[in-house]
Amino acid sequence: MNTTKIAIVLFVLLLQTQFGYAQNQIPYLKKSGAKTHLVVDGKPFIVLGGELGNSSFTSTAYMKPHWETLKAMNLNTILAPVYWELIEPQEGQFDFKLFDELLAETRENDMKLVIFWFGSWKNSMSSHVPSWVKQNQDKYPRAIDERGVSQEILTPFSENNLQADLNAFKALMKHIKQVDSEQQTVIMVQPENEIGMLPSARDYHPLANQLFNSQVPTELTDYLQNNKENLVPEFLSIWRKNGYKTEGSWEEVFGPGYATDELFMAWYFAKFTEEITRAGKEIYPLPMYVNAALIRPGKIPGEYPSAGPLPHLMDIWKAGAPSVDMLSPDFYTPDFEYWNDLYVRQNNPLFIPEHRFDNTVGAKALFAIGHYEAIGFSPFAIESGLNMELANAYNLIRQLHPLITEKFGRNKLEGVLLDKDKILSTVVLGDYEFSFKNSYTLGWEAGATNDVWDSGGAIIIQTDTNEFYIAGSGVVVTFKNWKKRNKIVGILKCEEGSFENGKWKVLRHLNGDQTHQGRHVRISHGDYSIQRIQLYEYE
């Protein structure tokens, strides 16, 4: 190598170290301040995802007609299951033909793949375990409910159950490493799916009963003591009530009741998942997350899938499963912001692997990326139809991808989500305070009289002291300068446009009715657009 070449290589290496991204590494999570981002192909990556229906990834024929719809919705990633029953139909004999075919099609369609392991548990149940597991209950024991009834749920307390799952998951990760470490289409893995105990708060298998009456493991009590200042309040209050005990059985330390039953199960579910995750990462260390079915109002442990990676059990899951990178919420209930706020505590990176595929998903994708700097967003049963709200929102995020990721972790990025209950959201960026309202508040859009309002959502990005991009739908925005409170803020310039190959291209100069003669920025419901604004002050 001549000196010029050596200088170039050194310069590239320096740049990579400087910006912290390594090109040849498999996908990984990178911390920037309190936030964490996903890096794929050496660059920050936002998962614009969609999760397939449960049985859709079982044949190429079934998937064939759906790829075009997925592309039309501007997805860059699909989330899809790998089924234990299909990859290990006979004990110890693995068959990855279907997986390889679907991987090839994912590549042909220019998408990345997040896989979830339908292993021991899928929505609490063990329906996806192979028949040789299902039919050998002596070797692979089941959970038993409070009334003594056996469930189609493998007990997490059996070593045989763990070893069988481990063996299959390790084979899967070995295979992915072998077929994909060059091309890196698979970018993340979810071990198991919506783990949770039903229909009682804990398992009453003799192996479970024995541990329930034994000492709480010191591994857990040490963690609790060492992290006492940071424990989530819902958990801390249970521990406090019983005097912060560190020795004794589960009921002695945490008091008797369903809440303790759930803590106990959460610990052993987390320990089982830790074994799976750690073993998988030892083979091929992709980022790994676990997902939770959120609690429906008014339900107590045992009535909802209990002991999964839920916000009030965060500490137990973090203590028991340190190899898991993220705890993730699945949304089939309202209160999107409320639950996400609970999930981002303790710097847990936010990834939303499932959301009901309704007409709020476009606004929520924008909000999740702008406000939480989420790893990604993904409605469920994505192949079930063409959702233009999602297609349009993902289109905006795709255009803004370089700009958004450049601003990650730097307080230059925000997001809003508005509906009829929350008509106003205030955002401060630099010297300016922005009031975002649902554009129906203006009263003149067709849907303004509806009982339920469409969601408005937007991302706002600061690119200079008084320059901002606003992208979204159903919002009207006014401004103040909090540093110059006696001045009035006006619009110097407002352009509507798009990014083409990273370059801003103006489509229209907006003024007149489009900005209410300089009073506000507006993107009506039904429209999805990007506007670049420059603000100024007058007296």
Ligand code: DGJ
């Ligand atoms: C949540 C599960 O994780 C998905 O696999 C799917 O079953 C949906 N619920 C169905 O609503």
